[in-house]
Amino acid sequence: MHDPDAPARALARLYDLDLLDDPGDLDLYLALAGRVGGPILELATGSGRLAVPLAEAGYDVTGVDLDPAMLDRARAAADERGRRIARRIRWVEADLRGLTLLDAGSYRLAFIGLNSLFLLRDRSEQAAAVATLARHVTDGGLVVVDAWLPDGEDLGRFDGRLMLEWVRVDPETGHHVTKTGAALHDHATGVVRLTTLFDEGRPGDAPVRWIREDRLRLIGTAELRGMAAEAGLVVETLAGGYDLEPLTPLSDRAVLVARKP
Numbered sequence: 001m002h003d004p005d006a007p008a009r010a011l012a013r014l015y016d017l018d019l020l021d022d023p024g025d026l027d028l029y030l031a032l033a034g035r036v037g038g039p040i041l042e043l044a045t046g047s048g049r050l051a052v053p054l055a056e057a058g059y060d061v062t063g064v065d066l067d068p069a070m071l072d073r074a075r076a077a078a079d080e081r082g083r084r085i086a087r088r089i090r091w092v093e094a095d096l097r098g099l100t101l102l103d104a105g106s107y108r109l110a111f112i113g114l115n116s117l118f119l120l121r122d123r124s125e126q127a128a129a130v131a132t133l134a135r136h137v138t139d140g141g142l143v144v145v146d147a148w149l150p151d152g153e154d155l156g157r158f159d160g161r162l163m164l165e166w167v168r169v170d171p172e173t174g175h176h177v178t179k180t181g182a183a184l185h186d187h188a189t190g191v192v193r194l195t196t197l198f199d200e201g202r203p204g205d206a207p208v209r210w211i212r213e214d215r216l217r218l219i220g221t222a223e224l225r226g227m228a229a230e231a232g233l234v235v236e237t238l239a240g241g242y243d244l245e246p247l248t249p250l251s252d253r254a255v256l257v258a259r260k261p
């Protein structure tokens, strides 16, 4: 029987399989929360990869996402850690664009992690997302944005060629999964169109293919600084990685940490 939600559910599961390569960003959020305390707001929280361990560390967390399949996984991951932890997290199914929660202005830390800002269409939507983070923190609260900075070599590969990313066994299904993808970068707009193919099945059986299409609007460091300033934030650090190391021309990501004065 046709299940219209099956692709979204599969892609949410495969997102977690993809993220078995730990980006290494959790310690940053734990350290910042250790500094300013909770509650914490995460926009585009996905499957709760960061929100759940932050709650496990004792913080009250609100995770916002518009994809119910991702939130279902987030909820399940929190429930697995036990009621005490699950009760510290509020999952909000909503579009972050234009979002104002009832408790806006009360968060000590608000962030959008792991390139999720790129999923917003253009500069104005991305700036609005930074303003949303700013609107939700208290005076003295921190806002964090984490954005990948691809170099010329990365972008050179984004010419539509198909690239094998990995072959893994999904521990949840026992299926072999092959991830391939092709990206196309438009220099004029800074937009990368990403097509990802996940082929999964038991060895020897015909695989099932799940397709994911993403549109990423890349962002530069000057733009990120500008968005923080427009949102009334004071930039504490624009770092080159999760250890808040200095940003250099070789940095492959920008981590903005800004304070609401």
Ligand SMILES: C[S@@+](CC[C@H](N)C(=O)[O-])C[C@H]1O[C@@H](n2cnc3c(N)ncnc32)[C@H](O)[C@@H]1O
Pocket (backbone or CB within 6 Å): 019, 043, 044, 045, 046, 047, 048, 049, 050, 064, 065, 066, 067, 070, 094, 095, 096, 097, 112, 113, 114, 115, 116, 119, 120
């Ligand atoms: C790359 S995942 C990141 C998940 C999580 N932050 C992490 O680091 O693992 C991006 C998430 O952003 C969500 N998203 C995209 N656009 C959104 C929007 N306008 N409002 C809320 N969530 C959005 C998607 O549903 C997806 O779950």
